[in-house]
Amino acid sequence: MGLHRVVEPAGVLPQAAWRLDADPRIAANEVRIRVERLNLDAASFRQLSEKHGGDGEKVRAEVLEIISTRGKMQNPVTGSGGMLIGTVEEAGKRSPLGLRPGDRVATLVSLTLTPLTILDGLARWDGRSEQVPCDGYAILFARSIAAVLPDDLHPELSLAVLDVCGAPALTARVVAEQVARRRRENDPRPVTVAVIGGAGKSGSLSLAAARRAGAGRTVGVVPVAAERDALDAAGLADVVALADARDPVALSTAVTTALSTPADVTVVCVDVPGCEHGAVLATEDGGTVIFFSMATSFAAAALGAEGLAADVTMLVGNGYVPGHAALALDLLRGEPGVRRLFEARLAAD
16 A cells, blocks of 8 residues: 555555655565656646646646655645556566556556656646656555556547546446436436536546436536537537536526436536535435546535535545446547547647
8 A cells, every 4th residue: 555655644545645755666566667747637737727827837846846845746735646657667576466567557546646756857848738748757556556558549648538537437337326226116217417527538538428328318518618519519418508617506507407407417527616516406306426526625515415405425536446447448439529529638738
């Protein structure tokens, strides 16, 4: 679990630690990765960019400072990090990960718990995109997760997909469970799904996953007309609705109007705070809200549901579901609309 890498405070797991030891010498159950690219999570990058008014040099300097100070990439405001790709340099003889030197991999655990050192000062990054080209090294523990990058996809595309692969996997599981329950109960109503932030990375994958899992009607909610048009063209949702997810009544109205009912499953994939109450209000009693945004306040979600007398189950997407990487990559390969949205986002970055 990497406890021996925790510098301070003692007695916590690496994710909760303030500082980690990023010494490149590995233990027998560790793996050292030569890093070539980081993917900062959307909430973290947005916070840093807004803090510095879009000044890429200042964003780059703060990311470097965080990593050098903490021995990992963990935004002190959002608490989130991201993930990385690189090549295995050395694998300890007792590592259970099955990785070998020369394997090109993406880590499927957060940068917030991954010992990390940057060697090139992020000289090739302009501080204006979530993907960060770099040179450095990172350490994986026995209980870390990594996936060998597929040969048929560009590494940057794979990185963008694997960064959010937990979202479609959990969405598919929850939707499939709802569909199965209605069949058992001979309930003919279709399972309805709303994805808040449907044109983004995790949102587009979640829409595709919901449809594959048997959702009868889906709505993707986006904040601006350009995203509405892009999601419409992708064909991933039955309806695309325009609403500010931070406005609870507007969000609820948009979802209910699009589906003719509140959603059975609402998936929150936005990277801004303040969307908790709208998601709860947009969800049918007895339904489920899945929060995949690192900008979510779980206190606000819980207290908001209580204050609204909303009988909803709220799930925290933890980024890991067995088989999540393979599922996300399969959706990218099999759903042209998903791939177009991802490639357009990478081109814009």
